[in-house]
Amino acid sequence: MKKIRVMITVCFVLFVGGISAAGFIAKDREFSPNENRYLSDPPKFSWENVLEGRFQKGLEEYLKDHIFGRDQWITVKTAVQKAAGNTDIGGAYVGKDGYDFEKITKEDVDDALVEQNTRAVVSFFDRASEKIAADRISFLLIPTSGLVMADKLPKNARLFDQSAYLDRILDAVRDYNAVDVRAALAAHADEYIYYRTDHHWTTDGAFIAWQEWSRSVGMPYTDKSELEKNVLADDFRGSLYSKILDAGSACDSIWTYGPVGEGLSFVSGYKVTVDGKKPGMIYDVDKLDEKDKYAFFFGGNYGQVHIEAGGKNGRKLLVIKDSFANAFVPLALEQFDDIYMVDLRYYKGDMQSYLAEHDITDILVLYNISNFISDKNLYKLQ
Amino acid sequence: MVFSSFVFLLVFLPIVLLLYYICPRRLRNLVLLFASLIFYAWGEPVYVLIMLFSTVFDYTNGRLIEYFRAKNSPGRMKAALVVDLCGNLAILGFFKYADFFIGNLNSVTGAGLSLLHIALPIGISFYTFQTMSYTIDVYWGRVPAQHSILDFATYVVLFPQLIAGPIVQYKTIADELTCRKSSLEDFSEGAFRFAVGMGKKVLLANQIGALWNEISGMSELTAATAWLGAVAYSFQIYFDFSGYSDMAIGLGRMFGFHFLENFNFPYMAGSITEFWRRWHISLSSWFKEYVYIPLGGNRKGMPRQILNLLIVWMLTGLWHGASWNFVLWGLYYGVLLIMEKLFLLRWLEKLPAWLGHVYSMFLVVIGWTIFAQTDMHALSGYLKAMFGVGVSAVNSDFFYLLSCNGVLLVILVICSADHRAWLRILLKSRGDRPVSDGNIFDEVQSSPVLTLAKPAFMLVLLALSYAFLVGDSYNPFLYFRF
Structure with missing residues (x-):
């Protein structure tokens, strides 16, 4: 009896004291690559902060972020949840065949915001169409993997009625070239068109949509068979991984398509300027060594990106976009003289004057539906 | 803190x-x-x-x-x-x-x-x-x-x-x-009790609480989902509250204090009367000692006793929060307890024991539904959904939520049951000595392998609790209204 008591006491003291001490001895990490976020700093002590509770809250966050073995604790947690049959972990769904999915339920959708965003796009198009022909104004609303690859979702998983929203929004833009890529993507649902651990589409997914769109605007496009595929990474774990944090999760690949025998070198022929002055690049290979490897495409998101492309047909394309366009635009480099990409999250200027300033001849608004229904910057189009 | x-x-x-x-x-x-x-x-x-x-x-x-x-x-x-x-x-x-x-x-x-x-x-x-x-x-x-x-x-x-x-x-x-005095016995038992309470709070209550959180935020309920939510909340509040009590009792013992027990497997109750003898014992005994008995208790005739019970239960309800749903919840129990005193208990005695459990748990789950919703409008909507008024019986949401939480629910049911009773039956069937009211691990101390089980169990509980505290963001404090 006494032996058990000694053992319990020793175990308790060593566990509680040990983890506490180890956390204080170990050096703090600034960034958690696994979770793809900065960890919190120690809170600043002041009586004001204490009285308002900020110091206490900050200390709790700090201790939690820098606890000894943070990644391992999370791994254990996820393993236990998965073992118990839970497929809704960290705000994402753990699907079949290594696929993870964004969890967006009916309650997450703000109908008023969807309405406002749709109206913003339509009114932007209406004004732009005074100078640009309606069939050169395109709208691409990309479904999420949860719709296209629904058979890989956990059975009965709760999601908002994405198709109904796609129908409604595309219908509102019907006077313009609203391209519905659902069927085309669905026809390839058994291919690698979305990442398993990231919410983005792969280069193959973007390729399908690019072909569909090219056809709809009457642009010539290359077939995949004439191009060379270059796989650049096969250890990518994306945004969904960062939510679920499952140590046993699959890894994703990142690849490009380009002229045969040229590797990535063909993109060096296009001059890229970021935010009006800085030189940019179409493929940022340095990002392949970082956690968020999707940033390989254009090095991430910028307010505006200008590409001196290789079209030689006098046409200038403006892409108003979210990150889904980053895998798409490299495919369109030979279709236009210039391509301008604007990300409304970071660009503050007036879009109508942007059209005039850059002699835009074609417009493409490209969003993923989950961004489109939640983005709070689209009003800037009006 | x-x-x-x-x-x-x-x-x-x-x-x-x-x-x-x-x-x-x-x-x-x-x-x-x-x-x-x-x-x-x-x-x-x-x-x-x-x-x-x-x-x-x-x-x-x-x-x-x-x-x-x-x-x-x-x-x-x-x-x-x-x-x-x-x-x-x-x-x-x-x-x-x-x-x-x-x-x-x-x-x-x-x-x-x-x-x-x-x-x-x-x-x-x-x-x-x-x-x-x-x-x-x-x-x-x-x-x-x-x-x-x-x-x-x-x-x-x-x-x-x-x-x-x-x-x-x-x-x-x-x-x-x-x-x-501080003794090794008190410290080790206290530490073990603390770990058990932590496990109840973090591994059981927080997890099933996330289900209740999801269901209570759903814009469209079915009867089945509404019941699942009510059951989830019933488990959450029990394991959260009794978990806190265990941690308190455990910490107290680590410093040499011996507090009285606060919960005694309330979901094993065969009647509402019994439920309240097993639930938040320190509160009901406080009200009994300092309100009910001073009011005259049961010594001044039945009508006065009924009035006393209603007063006590209205106050008990109000103690849990300044909102009408808590008053309603208190009176709900007041009325049930009066009915049991007057005739229901006699009826229940004649029925098979399992019916008493079904009856009690049904009423307790309804009770927690009232308790959980401070907005009367939301409460009536939720109760209607539970009884199928204006909603369909079941849809795919229910099956999804059940598939994610099925294993957890089974664990919760097992942990709600009085394991000592099971152990007694087990040991009796083997012809072993009868079991006291002690902890399950104290009954098996004769076996050297099982001796290790108690510290090992404590370490597993602590480690998993840390893991879920680090990895999970849902960790509410339920008693901010008390």
Whole structure:
């Protein structure tokens, strides 16, 4: 009896004291690559902060972020949840065949915001169409993997009625070239068109949509068979991984398509300027060594990106976009003289004057539906 | 500060344990007192002053009652008690019920008085009840007045039971406040109990609470989903609350205090009467001792007893929060208990035991549904959904939520059951000795392999709790209305 008591006491003291001490001895990490976020700093002590509770809250966050073995604790947690049959972990769904999915339920959708965003796009198009022909104004609303690859979702998983929203929004833009890529993507649902651990589409997914769109605007496009595929990474774990944090999760690949025998070198022929002055690049290979490897495409998101492309047909394309366009635009480099990409999250200027300033001849608004229904910057189009 | 936080686990607890055990015995109450003040001030840096006022106020009144007793002056004794009770109830009333009162006054009279918007000091309902138990018992002569303000303050602010109970009556630990031993048995049993409570809170209550959180936020319910949500909340509140009590009892024991049990497998009850003998025992015994019996209890005839029960249960409801749904919840139990007293218990006795369990759990789950919804409109909508009014019976949402939580629900059912009863049956079938009321691990101490099971189990519980505290963001404190 006494032996058990000694053992319990020793175990308790060593566990509680040990983890506490180890956390204080170990050096703090600034960034958690696994979770793809900065960890919190120690809170600043002041009586004001204490009285308002900020110091206490900050200390709790700090201790939690820098606890000894943070990644391992999370791994254990996820393993236990998965073992118990839970497929809704960290705000994402753990699907079949290594696929993870964004969890967006009916309650997450703000109908008023969807309405406002749709109206913003339509009114932007209406004004732009005074100078640009309606069939050169395109709208691409990309479904999420949860719709296209629904058979890989956990059975009965709760999601908002994405198709109904796609129908409604595309219908509102019907006077313009609203391209519905659902069927085309669905026809390839058994291919690698979305990442398993990231919410983005792969280069193959973007390729399908690019072909569909090219056809709809009457642009010539290359077939995949004439191009060379270059796989650049096969250890990518994306945004969904960062939510679920499952140590046993699959890894994703990142690849490009380009002229045969040229590797990535063909993109060096296009001059890229970021935010009006800085030189940019179409493929940022340095990002392949970082956690968020999707940033390989254009090095991430910028307010505006200008590409001196290789079209030689006098046409200038403006892409108003979210990150889904980053895998798409490299495919369109030979279709236009210039391509301008604007990300409304970071660009503050007036879009109508942007059209005039850059002699835009074609417009493409490209969003993923989950961004489109939640983005709070689209009003800037009006 | 709450127990299921890293400020507590990584900083507060190790430091306090260390200081407590390196200090000589006479300084230990001082360590506990300062630790508890920091513990409370961590969450309520301003309201700690109310608690200090309360401490001085009750200490003074205790001494006054003693003084007037010695002077043979029962009138003044009573006056001191009345002053004390009024003071405590005024504090509680002002901070907890003022806005509720004003809001109701406005809706009845249309007076349009502005609300005070006072934040409720955490744990105020627990510590005012504790201190009132002290002065009342001093008045009744059940305990001598505490002369040491240090010991008395230690009692009032003692951090283990400060913010979420149990309501430790002064007489329970009066002796241990001045003189208590620390033993290996108390420390190890306390540590084990703390780990069990932590596991209940973090691994069971928080997990199933996330399901309730999801369902209560759903815009479209079906009857099946509504029931799943109500059951989820019933499990959440039990494992959360009894988990906190276990942690409190465990921490108390680590410092040499022996608190009374607060829960006794309430979901095993065969009647509502039995449920309330097993649920939040420290609260029901407080109301019984200090309200029901002084009101006359069952000694003044049936009509008076029924009135007494209704008063007690309305107050019990109101104690849980300043909102009508809590009053409704209290009266719901008041009526059920009266009905059981009048005839239902006699009927239940004739029925098979399992029917009694079904009956009790059905009513308890409905009770928790009332308890969970402070908005009366939302409450009626939810109850309607449970009974299929205007909603379909089931849809795919239900099956998804069930598939994610099925294993957890089975674990919750097993953990709600009294494992000692099972062990008794098991051991009996093997012809072993009968089992006492001890812990499951104490029954198997004869086996050397199973001896290791108890520390191993504690470590697993602690490790998994840490893992879920690090990895999971859902970790609510449910008693901010109490």
